[in-house]
Amino acid sequence: MSVPATREEAVSLDGADRLARERERFVLPEGVIYLDGNSLGPPTKASLARLDRVARGEWAGDLIKSWNTHGWIDLPLRVGDKIGRLIGAQPGETVVADSTSVNLFKVLAAASRLAADRSVILSQDDNFPTDLYIAQGLIELGGGRHRLRTTAEAEIARAIDSDTAIVLLTHVNYRTGAMHDLATLTAAAHAKGALVIWDLAHSVGAVPVDLGAAKADFAVGCGYKFLNGGPGAPAFVWVARRHQERFTQPLSGWLGHAQPFAFAPGYAPAPGVARFLCGTPPILSLAALEEGVDAMLAVEPQRLRAKSIALGDALIGLVEARCARLGLELVSPRDGARRGSQVSLSHPRAHEIMQALIARGVIGDFRPPDILRFGLAPLYLRFADIWDAVEALGTVMRGREFDDPRHGQRAKVT
């Protein structure tokens, strides 16, 4: 546990941090401690420069020709393969497209076809809601061939049985930061003949994932959290090679066609993971995402993970040392190995406390009903930031700043 006893010790930890210089890649506002990179990552300087080049150089300068001359047409697979390196994928297994929700629909539909003889899609009560909504939407459309069943986190493995078609799980829980053992749960599902879909929204770029070693089936993930791809950056979809050509996903748009520019009236899916493409990709957002991913690929994943755990340990230790008896409870696993790259605390007045923290420039977020969520992005956060954030938390709570009626108003996005 690297819990600094003084701010000087926190600064010393930063001095010894071999990732410290990575912060220089980012554009971060002065006077802000940003603990919400798991909701929207900040831009790298490279992303902003790339956006300029794509907008002014490519779009304005070369117009339609840019699809070829600037390789726009290759971006979904090229950036997909780069993300693939962060999640244990082989080349040709990952493609960037659409949103996480839309991609989940594709793989759920695909997996449903492979497991049509079983009736249950099994998920977790507190999975990120959009994953449950998409399953509900697909089931309703399909006319009831499958039904959705959810259980508590601790019951998942036991709930998998011979009628389980698909296990649909988010690797790192968005509220608590609790991380599933991806390999073990995948093996447990396979042992019962079920397929697994992993949502890596809160994992990719934050914790090492090895889908290949786990012999996983399908995964989706998000571009705008720890990958720092920008607001609403496109998402990705990963499909194990052995499954790719066993079906056609139902969002069979032209970019997933074997010959999109032949304009044939019948759909013929592209070979490989390219068939998970649908419509024309958003090039501006995709280019910004590539730069975010490149920044991630420049560092050693194990080093990133070690710092992430150390930042989390520091935050937990400092809250316990410096904010004791203020009514805060640790929601995230204390064991760093079981925790994603965030720390969540609960308090009955979490919403107001977070508003008061944000007013002081410490940006985390609130998740209903009572959670203070702090995202820990090791590429740009410093141990001194954690020290200062906990200091601010203590000041806010001891000074009861959260009683200020200005902080009582509920923002749309918190």
Place this chain on the structure above:
Amino acid sequence: MSVPATREEAVSLDGADRLARERERFVLPEGVIYLDGNSLGPPTKASLARLDRVARGEWAGDLIKSWNTHGWIDLPLRVGDKIGRLIGAQPGETVVADSTSVNLFKVLAAASRLAADRSVILSQDDNFPTDLYIAQGLIELGGGRHRLRTTAEAEIARAIDSDTAIVLLTHVNYRTGAMHDLATLTAAAHAKGALVIWDLAHSVGAVPVDLGAAKADFAVGCGYKFLNGGPGAPAFVWVARRHQERFTQPLSGWLGHAQPFAFAPGYAPAPGVARFLCGTPPILSLAALEEGVDAMLAVEPQRLRAKSIALGDALIGLVEARCARLGLELVSPRDGARRGSQVSLSHPRAHEIMQALIARGVIGDFRPPDILRFGLAPLYLRFADIWDAVEALGTVMRGREFDDPRHGQRAKVT
């Protein structure tokens, strides 16, 4: 017919053009005549400036707070309503989301539920292929409740019968530029009890559309063609108010939830057209699109349409006068009232001819098997451009520049 007899006459037409100054809003490369704005529109200066503000000011400066403070969360409905003004929509009937293909899937699924007692989705043989692919994907997923039938353009009205669930048509044909009579065909479908889905990809921003007056049911359209929203800009979906709350579309992601930030486990669709949202919108692309739409809203639609027809008439007249007996045939309707904002010509060696034109800075595109397609965006094109483009076409064909082997190679996107 405004067919100039000399280049001076063309320049005079530009002098009298009350839209001539609109060109100043755009960033266009020197020495290029851009007749491919129906594939990818060029940027407005305002779009490029907005991208800077959103990336450097909002994303980098205010991070997650921008969802509220810069109104990101409102963009899909706000820009949707702006597009709605171009297509005869009421406020609250249009929303920007996803791609045209994904949006088509949503409305096809919705319409299929409303017309579950009929079996045929009727479309046109040469509809834009992705529309047919999406129908195929949905039908396969739904287990065969509907089947797709296509007919020739001229047979559509006669083919609608009491077993037709949905008529799925593109208003302006992507190859020929032929434009359907939207109101008449909608009425013909309704008379037989069928619903109609209009794809407005080649209409919006180019020809006036009045979905409200036509009592239309559903429409989708594209942001990156005549709306100049940028490469892969998000698309839009329009749903007549009377249909909006009759069903939940199956891509039921969190942004379409009645309370997205309550994180409830069960899907409850938002009231109105917001339920056609799915995942987090791509803000960079959406902001650039808004500026493109604003440029369109600054002009009188009837004036835009009149110039579009005049540009097309000029191009047709000049080709007939100056490129006679070169083997070119007019594919588009001669009657401007039946033509969208493009002119298509056929020639057995169309691909090579277009490559030679592009090499001379006249950018149109090729569509298989033999079509030269010229998009006519009246906001930035001049009659002198049409003169010069036809001059270049004649030069290329008479000089047989298209025999140059360098032009024989097929580009990925042409």
